[in-house]
Amino acid sequence: MKLHHRSCIRLVNAVFYARHGVHEEERRLGGRYEVDAELFFDSTEAAAADDLLKTIDYGQAYTIISEVMIAGEPAALIETLAARAAARLIEELALAEKVTVKVRKRALPLGGLCDYAEAEHVIERH
Template sequence: MNINASYIHLENILFFAHHGVATQETIVGNEFYINLRLKVGFARAIETDAVEDTVSYADVYTLLKEEMGIPSKLLEHVCGRIAERLFRDFPAIEEVEIKLSKRNPPMGADIDAAGVEMFCTRA
């Protein structure tokens, strides 16, 4: 079998964190969603059925939780930090696609969420 591409994804992960430009956001906090898609060659894991031959999404979640716990002003900064750490901690990751959304941001609008999305490849 030829595998053209393989991905691991985590969808709609909910975090409570203290990111934002406004002082109130850093004090009160807000809910954030992350959607993550990682290009990972896991052909060997298909054969071996061993988590060591892929990227554990449980380990990825732990990384996300740690990074979301570090307050930042900009979601762009948080995304960049997450992507850099994913590449550093998981050599098998070739590409990262991340979407980070803040629920009901304090901007005087009737809006479900606002956020940023980023696609990057290993340097």
């Protein structure tokens, strides 16, 4: 019987202050964004060897997300930010088989109460 191993590393609630948004005031003042990332891969070799070089380095994943959120081109939509981060992660982390990125924005200009808005983007290698 052939077994397929799949592991997941998660970065949960990474917080960034960035200048994104639809409205000019949001881009001028900036705001708090929260990001979750799930990176699925086969960690069998890494676990057997206890070797960082055979796994996904979550420090590198965090750096990639940070670059998208802080240093990257401003975006109007959180959907755009989630898609950009997911694309960079799957491109730059060769072991990643599937990536899910969620971007949350809490301070919403809605005129009413809402905890947050969240966009999710998933990319999977085939």
